[in-house]
Amino acid sequence: MPETAGFPDAVARWRGLCAEVDRELRDSRRPAGSVAVMCVTKTRTAAEIEPLLAAGARVFGENRVQEAAVKWPALKRRYPEIALHLIGPLQTNKVDEALVLFDVVKTLDRPRLAEALAARAAQGARLPELYVQINIGSESQKSGVAPGEADEFLRLCRDEHRLTVAGLMCIPPVDEQAAPYFALLAKIAERNGLTRLSMGMTNDFEIAVQLGSTEVRIGSAIFGERG
Numbered sequence: 001m002p003e004t005a006g007f008p009d010a011v012a013r014w015r016g017l018c019a020e021v022d023r024e025l026r027d028s029r030r031p032a033g034s035v036a037v038m039c040v041t042k043t044r045t046a047a048e049i050e051p052l053l054a055a056g057a058r059v060f061g062e063n064r065v066q067e068a069a070v071k072w073p074a075l076k077r078r079y080p081e082i083a084l085h086l087i088g089p090l091q092t093n094k095v096d097e098a099l100v101l102f103d104v105v106k107t108l109d110r111p112r113l114a115e116a117l118a119a120r121a122a123q124g125a126r127l128p129e130l131y132v133q134i135n136i137g138s139e140s141q142k143s144g145v146a147p148g149e150a151d152e153f154l155r156l157c158r159d160e161h162r163l164t165v166a167g168l169m170c171i172p173p174v175d176e177q178a179a180p181y182f183a184l185l186a187k188i189a190e191r192n193g194l195t196r197l198s199m200g201m202t203n204d205f206e207i208a209v210q211l212g213s214t215e216v217r218i219g220s221a222i223f224g225e226r227g
C-alpha cells in the first residue's frame with residue numbers, strides 16, 4: 001500500500017494491538033468494540049502519523065498543546081472525523097488554544113482549570129469532552145486529583161461549575177502492579193456514576209481491559225520506543 005510506504009510497521013502494530021484488545025474483551029466476556037484504542041502520537045511526526053490515518057485509526061492523543069498545534073491542524077483538515085485527545089497537563093493560559101485543537105481533554109485535574117473551562121462555556125464556547133485525571137498512586141511528581149479528594153472534586157465540577165464529566169483517567173505508578181490502581185479507579189468512577197475509564201498503556205493494557213477500561217492509550221507498542 002503506497003500510503004504506508006516508509007512506516008509500514010506502525011499500521012501493522014496498531015492492527016495487531018486492536019486484535020489483542022478484541023481478544024482480551026472476549027476473554028473478559030465484555031462486548032466487542034467496548035474499548036477504544038488511542039494512538040499516542042507525542043514525539044511522532046506528521047509523516048509517521050499519516051499511515052495510521054490512512055489505515056483508519058480515528059482516536060489520537062497528544063500530551064502537549066504546543067506540539068499538537070504544530071502537527072494536527074493540517075492533519076485534521078484532511079481527516080475531520082478523527083478525535084484528538086489531550087492527555088497531558090493543561091495550563092490555564094493555554095485553555096483557549098486547547099479548545100480549538102482538542103475534542104477531548106483527559107486531564108481536568110484542579111479547581112482553577114474547572115473554573116477556567118466553566119468561564120469559557122459561560123461565554124458560549126463549546127467545551128471538549130472532559131475526563132478527570134486521578135493521581136491514582138498519590139505520587140508527588142504526577143498531576144491529577146488525589147483519590148481521597150476525587151468525590152469532592154467531581155461534585156465541584158458538576159454542581160458548582162456545571163461541567164459535564166464523561167469519565168476518569170489515570171496513570172498508575174511505574175514498576176508496580178497496575179491492577180489494584182485500575183480497580184481503585186473503577187471504584188471511584190462507579191460510586192460517582194461514571195462509566196468511562198481511560199486506563200491502560202503499552203505495558204498494562206491487557207489487565208486494564210480486564211478491569212473495565214473503555215479506552216487504552218498506546219504509544220510505544222504502535223510506534224516503537226520513544227527516543
Ligand SMILES: *Cc1c(COP(=O)(O)O)cnc(C)c1O
Pocket residue numbers: 040042063087088171201202203217218219220221
Ligand atoms: C505517553 C503516554 C501514553 C502512552 O505510553 P506508552 O507506554 O508508550 O504506550 C499513554 N498515556 C499518557 C498520559 C502518556 O503520556
